[in-house]
Amino acid sequence: MLNYIIRRLAIGSVTLLMITFVVYGLIRNMPGTPLTVDLAESSPDKQISAEELKRRAEIYGLDKPWYVAYWKWAGNVLQGNLGRSIQEKQPVMRVIMPRIGPTLLLSVTSLALSYLLAVPLGLYGSARSGRLDERTTSVFMFMLYSFPSFVAALLLLNLFYVKLDGTLFHLKPGMVSDNYPQLTMGGKVLDVFKHSILPVFCYTYGSLAYYSRFVKANMEEVIRQDYMRTARAKGLSPLTVLVKHGFRNTMIPFVTMLGLTLPGLLSGSVILEEIFSWPGMGRLFFSAITTRDYEVIMTEILIYTLMTLAGQLVADILYAFVDPRVTYS
Amino acid sequence: MAPADRPTTVGPAAAAARVPVKGRGYWAETWLRFRRRRLPMAALCFVALLGLIALLSPCLAGTKPIVCRYKGELYFPALGYFNPRWENPVFMKDRFYKIYPKNLKKKDPESWAIWPVFYADPYRRVRDGEWEDRKGHQIYADPNWNNWFGTNQAGVDVLAQMIHGTRIALLVGFVSTSVAAVIGILLGAVAGYFGGLADMLVSRVVELVMCVPAIILILTLLAILDKPTIWHMMAMLGLTGWTGIARLTRGEFLKLRQAEFVTAARALGVGWLRIILRHILPNAMAPVLVPISFGIASAILTEAGLSLLGFGAPPPNPSWGTLLNSGKQNLQMWWLIVFPGVAIFLTVLSYNLIGEGLQESTDPRLREAGK
Numbered sequence A: 001m002l003n004y005i006i007r008r009l010a011i012g013s014v015t016l017l018m019i020t021f022v023v024y025g026l027i028r029n030m031p032g033t034p035l036t037v038d039l040a041e042s043s044p045d046k047q048i049s050a051e052e053l054k055r056r057a058e059i060y061g062l063d064k065p066w067y068v069a070y071w072k073w074a075g076n077v078l079q080g081n082l083g084r085s086i087q088e089k090q091p092v093m094r095v096i097m098p099r100i101g102p103t104l105l106l107s108v109t110s111l112a113l114s115y116l117l118a119v120p121l122g123l124y125g126s127a128r129s130g131r132l133d134e135r136t137t138s139v140f141m142f143m144l145y146s147f148p149s150f151v152a153a154l155l156l157l158n159l160f161y162v163k164l165d166g167t168l169f170h171l172k173p174g175m176v177s178d179n180y181p182q183l184t185m186g187g188k189v190l191d192v193f194k195h196s197i198l199p200v201f202c203y204t205y206g207s208l209a210y211y212s213r214f215v216k217a218n219m220e221e222v223i224r225q226d227y228m229r230t231a232r233a234k235g236l237s238p239l240t241v242l243v244k245h246g247f248r249n250t251m252i253p254f255v256t257m258l259g260l261t262l263p264g265l266l267s268g269s270v271i272l273e274e275i276f277s278w279p280g281m282g283r284l285f286f287s288a289i290t291t292r293d294y295e296v297i298m299t300e301i302l303i304y305t306l307m308t309l310a311g312q313l314v315a316d317i318l319y320a321f322v323d324p325r326v327t328y329s
Numbered sequence B: 001m002a003p004a005d006r007p008t009t010v011g012p013a014a015a016a017a018r019v020p021v022k023g024r025g026y027w028a029e030t031w032l033r034f035r036r037r038r039l040p041m042a043a044l045c046f047v048a049l050l051g052l053i054a055l056l057s058p059c060l061a062g063t064k065p066i067v068c069r070y071k072g073e074l075y076f077p078a079l080g081y082f083n084p085r086w087e088n089p090v091f092m093k094d095r096f097y098k099i100y101p102k103n104l105k106k107k108d109p110e111s112w113a114i115w116p117v118f119y120a121d122p123y124r125r126v127r128d129g130e131w132e133d134r135k136g137h138q139i140y141a142d143p144n145w146n147n148w149f150g151t152n153q154a155g156v157d158v159l160a161q162m163i164h165g166t167r168i169a170l171l172v173g174f175v176s177t178s179v180a181a182v183i184g185i186l187l188g189a190v191a192g193y194f195g196g197l198a199d200m201l202v203s204r205v206v207e208l209v210m211c212v213p214a215i216i217l218i219l220t221l222l223a224i225l226d227k228p229t230i231w232h233m234m235a236m237l238g239l240t241g242w243t244g245i246a247r248l249t250r251g252e253f254l255k256l257r258q259a260e261f262v263t264a265a266r267a268l269g270v271g272w273l274r275i276i277l278r279h280i281l282p283n284a285m286a287p288v289l290v291p292i293s294f295g296i297a298s299a300i301l302t303e304a305g306l307s308l309l310g311f312g313a314p315p316p317n318p319s320w321g322t323l324l325n326s327g328k329q330n331l332q333m334w335w336l337i338v339f340p341g342v343a344i345f346l347t348v349l350s351y352n353l354i355g356e357g358l359q360e361s362t363d364p365r366l367r368e369a370g371k
Helices: A002-028 A034-041 A050-059 A066-078 A092-127 A132-146 A149-163 A185-223 A226-233 A238-267 A270-275 A281-291 A294-322 B013-018 B026-035 B038-060 B077-081 B089-093 B100-107 B158-194 B196-211 B214-224 B230-240 B243-256 B260-267 B272-309 B320-329 B335-362 B364-368
Strands: B067-070 B073-075 B112-114
Touching (some): A002 B196, A066 A294, A092 A132, A092 A281, A092 A294, A132 B335, A149 A185, A149 B335, A238 A281, A238 A294, A270 A281, A270 B214, A281 B214, A294 B196, B026 B038, B038 B335, B073 B089, B100 B112, B214 B272, B272 B320, B272 B335, B320 B335
Antiparallel strands (some): B067 B112
């Protein structure tokens, strides 16, 4: 097992190195640098001289070709220095940290909700397979799965933000109201809760539909097995058969799925966060791309890649736990 | 592609002697199974309908005549909607300024023309009196008799944009997924057929691409270009969307390279390229169509999402996502959200249904069960 983990870690670090190298090359080749994009936006009387520009480029390491600058960046990262955001004029860590909370708030809530609801839904589907009520739910779930979340987001905003303005159900985009600092503790929680209803809904329904179909598809294989018939024949209750004998045997694909969702927890959704003006990681990435904030882009890519690799590794290790037949020695 | 009647497995000679009738080929079998499913077939019909709308878009909505006779010659100015260069230069020379009805009559009283069903342009606002004495399009108009789906903030008819947007949606789906399919099938085939080092290299590259979320990668790639067009976006979608196809092709090739007919071909001295293309690929294609179909759906979704963020085709291009983008900026105008939203939903749903149907009709376990 230890050998396996070490080998996986070695492969993973090579992957990490390659991805960051390629992405670094890509973003350094975007037209414009953070300095010039910044300049283009400020008024002409604030123009700085060529020498000043050169001096700043030197500070940020923009004077060197990207394949040289990459190694400097990688070295800094290894020493725990993620660099500075040129836009925010702050260390990248300080720019990213406040964004993690809001993104996690959405992704963890939605993940928990969709798993909690998907398992019973999937089991219900496999128990009533082929009946009218199951067919109806299943078609509905398939449609839900195909419904684009950004369209749902816009429709919900049109309804709750515009049409229901002035009523009790009025919901606004953003994470907090303007008067947030003046609210009491309970008021603050309520405020964030109210703002997160719509985004959490849009985050959840698609994956809920997907997971419940996933659970059902896996159950369908298990349900045909002989041991299921045996369990029923010896008089176990249908629920016990379904959960203890059926569902527990579908844990492997389920665990893989959990591993694959890990990176999504932190990456956030660029589109949904943009629509809801949610101050999370996805929105930060979007603005970093438009302002060419290299170090911020790199840090986010680094985080996604690390999470993806970690997710795959965790899933593979968990296999051995949920299925004693799987060993890595 | 293999002809439908080609037998795909060579059974033992004795069995072949007992059954002289040529069996149905893999493709015919798959199609037979697919045809039995109602929803996927309905979805296929819907996609065909969309294709028809896309092809006929200049005849359905536009301000340029489909056919007109002008100064003794026949012209087809509506073709300009497919490619601006196909609009006959004579109208540019005669200073039509894209306003056809009045100018045709004024400059040649003998002229006649066949007009599109809806006199509305997907690129610009129709002005007062352009079409006989009818009033022009208002800005921010609700759905009404003149503009069935309303107009946007610039007074451009939404229905016309939707009709012409169908072209972009279908193109995005097909072109980007074709790019993805070519890359994915090629790499997957090489990895699966040769195994060893080739397999390891391809698997690493697949891992590399899969590690970064697609939308992040596409945003980064698009930002590199100075003026990204819709074609660039299709290329980017293709370059990031091939991993699923490659993995599945690899799996199929791993399985099929052990098959007897491949060994037979190899023994006959057939070259590897020919074995891959003529012997294995036709048999691996049907399962590979499944991720392709889902890939088209996700390409259309991603394009719409990017256009919604404003990263899509430049503004005058009538894409469904661009309509959503103006809906995002004018949330109270529900018709800018509902109509393109429903169109995207139905298209994505159709491709997903087709993928699902293909999956069921190519699944060997279900095949054996005779379902």
